[in-house]
Amino acid sequence: MSIAVSDDQVELAASLRKWAASLGAIEAVRAAAEDPGARFDDVWGAVEEMGVHAIAVPESAGGGGGTVVDQSIALEACAYELVPGGLLGAAVGSLVSGTPGRHAVQVFPGGVVWDGGTGTGLDLSTRHGAAGEGDGLDDRGRRTAITLAAAEASGVARWCLDTAVEYAKVREQFGARIGSFQAVKHLCAEMLETCEAVTAAAWDAAVAADAGDDEQWAFAVDVALATCFDGAVEVAKGCVQVLGGIGFTYEHDAHLYLRRGLSLRALVGSADDAAERITAAATSGVRRRVDLDLDGLDEPIRPDIRAEAERVAALPEGERRAELVEDGYLTPHWPAPYGLGADPVTQVVIDQELARAEVERPDLVIAGWAVPTILQHGTDEQRERFVRPSLLGEITWCQLFSEPGAGSDLASLRTRAERVDGGWSLTGQKVWTSVAERADWAICLARTDPDVPQHKGITYFLVEMRTAGIEVRPLREITGETLFNEVFLDEVFVPDECVVAEPGDGWRLARTTLANERVAMAGARLGKSVERAVDLASTGDLGPVGRVAVGHAVALATVCGLLGVRTTMRAIGGHGPGPESSVAKLLGVRSRQDSSELVVKLQGDALALVGEVARDEPGLTADVWEMLNTRCLSIAGGTTQILRNVAAERILGLPR
Template sequence: MAIGLTEEHEALAASVRGFAERHVTSESVREAVGSAERGEAPAHPGFWQALAAQGLLGLHLPEEHGGQGYGLLEQAVALEELGRTIAPGAYVPTVLASALIQAGGSDKLKADVLPALADGSRTAAVALPTAGALVDTEGRVSGTVQPVLGAQLADLFVLPLTDGRWAVVEHAEVEHLEALDLTRPLGAVTVRDAEADRILTGVNARELAVVLLGAEACGVAGRALDEAVAYAKLREQFGRPIGQFQGVKHKCGRMLIALERARAAVWDAVRALTEDDEQRGYAVGVAAALAADAAVECAEGNVQVHGGIGYTFEHDAHLLYRRALTLRALLGKASAARAEVAALAVAGVRRPMDIEIPAEALSLRSDVRARVAELAAMEITEQRAAMAAGGWVTPHLPEPWGKAAGPVEQIVIQQELKAAKVRPVPLMIAAWAVPSLVQYGTPEQQERFLPPTLRGEIIWCQLFSEPGAGSDLAGLTTRAERVEGGWSITGQKIWTSLARDAQWGICIARTDPDRPKHDGITYFLVDMSSPGIEIRPLCECTGDAVFNEVFLDGVFVPDDRVVGPVNEGWRVARNTLANERVGLTSSFQLGGDVPKLVALATELGVADDPLVRDGIGRLACDEHAFALLGLRATLKQISGTDPGATANVRKLVAMEHGQQVTEFGFTLLGDEGALTGGWRSDLRRRWTRYLLASRAMTIGGGTTEVNLNVIGERILGLPRDPDPTR
């Protein structure tokens, strides 16, 4: 998933990438590097006029000022693509300067300057606030600021003043500075007694820089990841591609996670630029904390995967690394951004994950709202029956069990039910069983089980995992043998939630031991009161017993309780595990969360400690990033485009986040961490219980390590190890 979400953004990205492949070649990049090495004066790259003719310099500017009439989000989409190429030249500083002038310049200044910046006949440079400031003395400005990106290529400078305003200056002295990034020059800009007649007011250069340079950082990170993955598929060591090694898979998986978080944060920062100070500050702060660091992490990972060749000057890996480090330096310390986010989080600020429904769905909302109002007026038993009969519990499923609702209708239904405080039946494990019965169940099975399940009258458990077959269900040993009228199931299941409460269980068992791996498995519906079932609670490290062991000793299951074809139960089970619906439900948390952490730090009197603030800021950024991943996946589904890697990445990020929040809170307790209490005890004692419970978060539903392998193999396309036992 790139920064843009819509089909239009995908088309724009494809167009810019095509342009870059034709014009921003490796030779043009190396030409800029050679010029820098020889100490020659920087020059515009050969593709500059073609870039301007493409309209990319003015994507974000209004047509009246020579632009394309789009906005900063479209410019961010283009910057991400050009960032992949390590494009030399003044593109980024010129775009940033024109954005500042558009935001804070007078009408005359805009008319005088912006058309030339949009058509490439003039170029500009911007000094970020960290570079110093000019002094305004009675309408005359003077001073030196450094480093200024692209200064030697500019004939127009946008420079900060000590009072927070910005001056647009045409005449200045530029001193060359040795730049870490060999493809773009840096300079010191000195202004001597210039007239302060072109002043920008009410602009925040840092916010615009975070958005635009952050978008470029995402492009750098994306290029680094792609290069690392491509090399890992081809480079062989010890007789096989290095991409088969789990360590390489995990390295590349972590790079993808960093990239997706950064893209989400930059996208949200663009959206927030027109919002109030708190919301804008929160979103921009998260982007500032994540984007450049993601570029550095991916660039470092690229060098690491390439090994010695990636460390050589001849390979482009070090150029990506230099660009990433430069972007991080120019955007300022991530710790400062985390401190800003922490201050807002401690003050109770949160970014809402709202979805704007297309205008054409207004009549749909009106209809849904009217029906939901009727549901809200019913007593609970009548309401649950009506919701089950009307498809409101699982609207994504086909009628009559759902409403065959598309993504937009699903969101509208969720929103209206929430607004009316109508709670659908909590299906729990049944949320996995119902789709399989809908798709593979017989009409008799559907009528027997679906209506009461959707009314909340049947509790289900899932009999999948075994002591020797957790994530790898191909290793199932529970067997089902054919007997008169049905099957006899014998085996052991483990980690079974709700087993002591459930009336029915969905169970997979091996029915043909001669077939390999996932073949020869059948999907059964098991009456949990059947003779031969023994349930033993499993006491967890918290002292609670949520999970259970289930022993099946010759448990009879009639033929009419087999779901789907015999020996093809894995296909049915995969439907259970991969059931898709559109939603913004937050990830299940067994530990603490950021609001609880803030409450704990406040209660302990350490919320103002700088180190604690840094931790809160880091975790608040993480929380916001995985919430954004869910929002973006939903918006992609609504727009009809593929959400890509987001679901896998979000699950892993969310689960690790819950652990990290809880572990950080535990460190604040000091010696009180040696004490514990129940879920209803005070927050301090309860926190140790959170910590113990949180260990399950990166195990259940596939461990972190397995999920990283899934990301590496299924999303990034890295090769599987044909002999995983070695």
């Protein structure tokens, strides 16, 4: 995916990519590589004729009258094709001055003039020069330059990812395509993660520029500076690595993109300096707030939803859940009568108005997985029996999927279900089961046919946890607590009416969700440990190293939120989730694990005495618990390594 989100933006990106590809950019770069005086005038003539450098300049001044987001989309598309010459400097200068032209800009006093020199530097596709006396752009101009440069970084990263993936699909070694090797899959999946982060941060800087709030724009620009340029360079290096020896040759184009990425990073300034500024802003209360543009679609429905949210808020705390269930506001994306079958806009407005009224919806936990399956695939009797009580919290669910020999590889499970009079007899062992000790019911996968391929012989059962033959044994985790359990099933009887769909459908059911996916409104909070790190930065003297680390943690958490915003915007536009929805879990896990570890690290050697100082430092005790507990996040729900395999195969199309 690119910076473009809406249909119009996607069309703009595609048309500009096609136009840029027609310019023969790479050929021009190579032809000019040995000519210090070359300024790519032929390319500039085409740029000027198309007006690509002045898309965001008002029409009254001779520009395109577009937005900064439009300009960023154009620069990303042109960077993907490595359009040479002064396009970036011209776009920055045109936007700052309000006049279309072939501008050269000096972003920092005493630094480099962008696109204003004649010599060939590291980046063979541009010509920069040494700055003379006089000041460069002011702070607003600097933010403009970084915003647009981030868009170019996104284009560089995208080309490098696409090139690496396409090569991995066809290059053969050891009798197989290298894209089938797990090491290559993981490298490409990590490149995808970085690409999505770069694109989200670049997009947001442009969105913030258009919004006109200087504080928010400054924050978004620093997040982009902390994210995009190191990210583009890392993806470019990953591309060379996947290409192998051919990627190290002068003849391949990969080094030209690596050079562009390195040059952009050098021009924009220090990512660590940006991280320090992010910390300063965060400690003063700044968080990135992205307002979703609902294009007026919310206006007919918002008054009634607001009134209902306020009515629920006026009820006693203990009565709110039942009212949310009755309204369909607890699960508005579910079909009636248990939800509203709400479209994405309605879901977002309900989120916004409940948040405004300070009404918090209870977490359904495992019921959030079990009940949609029953809704979509169960019988009327099963829906009547389980759905509403689950919503009201009268039924607590657990999940009996994982086994000692079948964690991420559920198809290899061994719990067997044998036919008996009136139902099935289940025998086996499950593990890593949260809340099994107090659950009323469980969703359970068991093998009903051992003579068919593994994934075809599995059935989906609803198991009452107080049935004879069930034994629950607690498992103590690294935190010292017992959140998980082992569950042993010894000839546990499950009646036929507790089979969901048909025998053998279990694998399909385990992977399915409601077609009308939940759309969530992103909040401004950064996550528990990141907020805790910001608190530590505001109350203690962390020194520059600590403040830089906190700033990078804030940047990553902000990017994770932006991925969610972009997914929501796609849904509002009538599209399914893009790659960012899959990447969000991988980056979110990294954010939570790294930030919880950072919080403990920032407190120095007090960690070694945490038991001794617990009375005086209760916060550190909780911080240590959080650090240890988050280690499970890269295992639960599919390990990070398995999810990278899935991303590589299903999103990038690499061979199995």
